Amino acid sequence: MSSIPTHTTARVVPLCMSAKYFAKPFTGAWRRSFFHSTTKRTSGRGAHGRLHSVAGPHQRPPTWSGGSVVALSATAGLLGFTLAAAGFEAPKPRPIMLFDSKISSPEYASMDEMEAALREIRREIGGVDDIISTDPDDLHAHGYSEWSTTNPDGLPVAVAYPRSTQQVSTIAKICHKYHVPIIPYSGGSSLEGNFSAPYGGISVDFAYMDQIIRFHKDDMDVVVQPSIGWQELNDQLAKLESGLFFPIDPGPSAKIGGMVGTNCSGTNAVKYGTMKDWVINLTVVLADGTVIKTRQRPRKSSAGYNLNGIFVGSEGTLGLVTEATLKLAVVPEDLSVAVVTFPTIRDAAAAAAQVMQTGVPVAAMEIMDEVQMRVVNLGGATAPRVWKEAPTLFFKFSGTRASVKEHIGLVQDITKCHKGGNFEFAKDQREQKLLWSARKESLWSMLSLRKEGQEVWSTDVAVPFSRLADIIEISKKEMDELGLFASILGHIGDGNFHESIIYNRQNKDEREKVEICVKNMVKRAIDMEGTCTGEHSIGWGKKDSLLLEVGPETLAVMRQIKQALDPRWIMNPGKIMDLP
Incomplete structure (x- = not known):
């Protein structure tokens, strides 16, 4: 996946800006692990005592007036x-x-400078004893994820626990002063190495910033801090008997900060859209500690650049989100959940595509293949319920009682045309949670089946509806032919699906098979005018895929935005794009 497909090569202009230039990993950067006392470096120190990359001393980028x-x-x-x-x-x-426009290689703090930065943070944020942690277990938890597709070498040197926007600003100012990398952390449930620390630095954990700041019931919006979970937010709105809820529902442990950073979606995306559609404004701390607010509070505005669109999905590479004003939706009058099985994955995917093409407004539509249904049974998360181990579509219907009844009838007719079995409906709210829990527990069920030394590679793509059945069928066939224990599942209502594969990372043959399978799936999706990631974002693991998808020109624009907002490249470095 390091090369550009033939249909895009015409866009590659000078040789020096080829795909190889952009995709090549940054080999001169130094990495630091807590468990090693020495610092790896590739060249001597510059005039200021900092470490330079192999490209040579720090060069100022030319400015064009x-x-x-x-x-x-x-x-x-x-x-x-x-x-x-x-x-x-x-x-x-x-x-x-x-x-x-040349972008110079970033230089990061030496260990002495790193320690000086930590002392200054403790001094400036007085009265908070646990503002900084260097506990080895804490560092490991903030630099390694057992369910991430990739875990680059290196851990953060420290973890900071701010309590307010002002404290985050102070941390950023000091890190900017000393050239210390900053990595945001909220729920830690991302899958592409998004919160890893390949260049050391400080992980900023928003664990203490988990509150509802203001709730405007009449305006149907709420102002929250980044570490409140979407489920917790909805629980509090329910306790207030507000009649409102936040409809974006990714993994159960996801928190608002990470959801903004990855522009996540979840099972409700087919009706309610993705995270970007529900953000009214953001409070963001920039790389030098400057605090900005992207907009005021009305639901629509055409005032200036759409800064929400820049920060949502930026994975903390442009700034740290410390507050978010979110739209809320009205809790529907009626809700129904149903499942239906199919003889093949193609039948299920074709039925799902027709539901969307017909315009039936389902609230959610998810797919799980026979392997994933077996995984759920083996994992026992939904016991005593035992599921039929066949390709299955999960539907959620919401609205008025009359509209829900009508939509169920339309979907039943469509599924019958594609060899679907009988609908099984939840009889009450308890059964609704049970039926839907099979989908929500899918990744955790997969993780529970791992043997010693095994890991789960879970990644996603999205394609136009008309290609959905094709890509799922081909991808599943390839996984079976490679002998992988792998499943297909996902938010099929918006063309987004996931592969989850159990493998042994230490087994070279197994790892190569998984990499081939994933790369082929991504390239296949892009060839079908799809995307390399529907909701997991780029992180560390899909940078080559991003280049393949958008081409070097578009990636160059992203780099210029990054350079403008973070000229020292300290904000979550190495994510979305390589260092210069």
Whole structure:
């Protein structure tokens, strides 16, 4: 996946900006693990005692003012005139491109500077004894994830536990001063190495920032801190008898900060959309400690750039979200949950696609193949319930009683046309939770089946509806042919599905098979005009896939945005894109 497919190569302009240039890992960066007393480095120190990359001493990026551009244009014009007068044909001037703006390699704090930064944070944020932790178990928990697809070497040197936006700002200012990497952490449930610390630094854990700050019932919105979980938020709204809820529902342990960072979705996305659709405004601490608010509180605004769109999905690479104002939805009058099985995964996927193409407004529609249904049974999370081990669609219907009844009838007719079995409906709220729990417990059920030394690789893609049945069938066939214990599941209502594969990372053959399977699935999705990630985001693990999907020009724009907001590249470095 390091090369660009033939249909995109025409967009690659100069050789120096080829896919290899962008995809190549940053080999000169130093990494630090708590368990090693020495610091790895690739070159000597610069004038300020910091570590430089193999690219050489830190170089300031050129700046392009209006005057310099005019001067360059005038020089080029004069040169062309001179060559023509001498009888030579002047070469056509190449337009100045965004590619041409050089970005220098970042330099990060030495261990002495890191320790000085920690002392200064403790001094500046007085009265909080546990603002900084260097406990080895704490560091490991904030740099390694057992369910992540990738865990790069290195751990944070410390974990900070701020209590307010002002404390986060203080931490950022000091880290900016000393060139210390900052990695945000909320729920820790991401799957692509999103909160790993490959360049050391400080993990900023928002565990103490988990409150509802303001609730505006009449305006149907709520202001929250980043470490409140979506389930906890909805529990508190229910206790207030507000009649409102927050509809985005990813994994049970997900928290608002991480949900903003990855632009997550969940099972309700087919009706309610993704995280970006429910963010009204954000309070963000930038790399140098500056605090900004992206917007005011109305639900719509056309005032200036859409800064919400920049920070939602940025994975903390542009700033740290310390508050979010979220829209709320009205709790529907009626809710029904049902499951239906199919003889093949293609039948199930085709039925799901037709439900969407027909325009039936289901609240949620999920898919699980026969392997995943078996996993749920073996895991025992929904015991004593035993599920039929066949490809299964899970439906959630919500609205008025009349509309729910109508929509159920329409979906039943569609599933019958695709060899679907009888609908099984939940009789009451307890059964609704039980039926839906099979989908919600899928990853945890997979994790519970691991033997010693085994891990789970869980990743996702999304494609247009018309290609859904094709990609699921082909991907599943490939997994079976490679002899992998793997399952298909996902939010099929918006073209998004996941592969979960149990394998032994230490077994080279097994790991290679998994990597082949995942890379093929991603390339297949992109070839179908899909995306390499529907909701898990890029993190550390899918940077090559992002390049393959958007091409070097688009990635160059992202790099320029990163450079503008974080010129020292201290905000969650190495995620979404490699260091310069």
